[in-house]
Amino acid sequence: MASLKEIALRRISRIGPRYLPFADVASAELPLNRLLRLSLFQVTVGMALVLLVGTLNRVMIVELSVPATLVGVMISLPLLFAPFRALIGHKSDTHRSALGWRRVPYIWKGTMLQFGGFAIMPFALLVLSGYGEAVDAPLWIGYSSAALAFLLVGAGVHMVQTVGLALATDLVPVEEQPKVVGLMYVMLLLGMIASAIIFGALLSNYTPGRLIQVVQGAAVVTVALNILALWKQESRDRARAAALTPQPEFREAWALFVRGKGAMGLLIVIGLGTMGFGMADVLLEPYGGHVLGLSVAMTTRLTAVLAAGGLIGFAVASKVLLNGADPLRVAWWGALAGLPAFGLIVLSAPLQMPETFVLGTLIAGFGAGLFGHGTLTATMRSAPREQVGLALGAWGAVQATAAGIAVALGGIIRDLITTLPGAESFRPEAPYTPVFVIEFVLLAFALLAILVLRRTQTRTSPPETYRQRQDRPNQPAAPSAL
């Protein structure tokens, strides 16, 4: 017996480290396939977003006939967690672990929350809609369990995305960050597109059993992809584990972060720009249908046009930023592209020219891609290495909150105008045009904020990361170059 045990132990010890989730000591060059693998967590984030905002939104209203207001409340519940992203990011920055890990424990916890939410969600929705014997069940069971499911998934998504992006930032040198940002955005978009198509196909013949299969399948895929993504990514760090330096409280860390050059200004820019690009997201399709008379098949293709614009934007931004452009300048061009885009969309109604509308949508996607890439890269560079999680948490908090408010606001403005007295005599584009005009104005303010931000940044000492590139002649010296 003893010898058998010894043989077994020797065998295990030989293969052991290969099967442990630690990275080898951080190498200078990070292979692309490892980055691609890491970016899989964005696929699960995209899948969760599509499932909550798209698929389940429809299923709850159409198949389960849950009141639309209740559905709206449930879907916006995850937004409550968005501000906590900054706290999560800070916690992962200062996490104390015997293994010296900072990011993996949080990505894992976030994954468990996501899985847990998806695991109970289909049953919660069936109870909520009064399926089977649940008609006689007290109402609070359905409400509270559905709310719990949405909250769990939302909290998990915020956690995984914030800490995952922080891990990606940790792993690459500053010059490579634009590549990572582009990759993360592209994977998010691909995850959303692929899961929208797959969920749509799977749920085309809706049965309660099918709903359970699809949502729980999504739960399993989430866990599988996230484990695959973080396997052997973060190396063990004995020095960090042994260090007994006192870690700053969130309040101190936040105060330090806000004092950094242009940190608040950057957050304001992100908020304005995200709202500016986000308000029309859910209005483009009904606008195309109601006002321009496009068919359903045509309007669903609009989403593809918007996504294609975004992909081009990410590609261009990655290319330019890797050549050493200033991320804020890229964001400026993105917001600038948004102005003619929404101008074209507004003009397409009186001109009755769908081509103008499609072109405007494409440019809006392109601008949003440039803007998103530029601001996220700027965020990654704005914080010192110890505060990357906090900075990305603040980015995510502002970005997610602004996007959520924008979508809600766009819908509310449209609905308010349609209920105005005498609304029947309005032109069909009347409910939509004000929203597009507000987006135009918000983007103009974002442009202004970027100009102010760049001026203050050039006046104070240039940040460390930009100093490295000052040997490049194409580096703009002042915002006057814009």
Added chain:
Amino acid sequence: MSDDPDKVWPTGLTEKEAEEVHSYLIDGTRVFGLIALIAHALVAVSTPWLG
């Protein structure tokens, strides 16, 4: 086999590290157990299988 008295073979982790890895396992079991409990309770509400 071992050069560091703290290390536990066969994995080569120190005792503290091994305990941390173990804590993830314990937490995971608790969370998944709780989730399974809630899911079963919800199924029982809509399609009771006991009586």
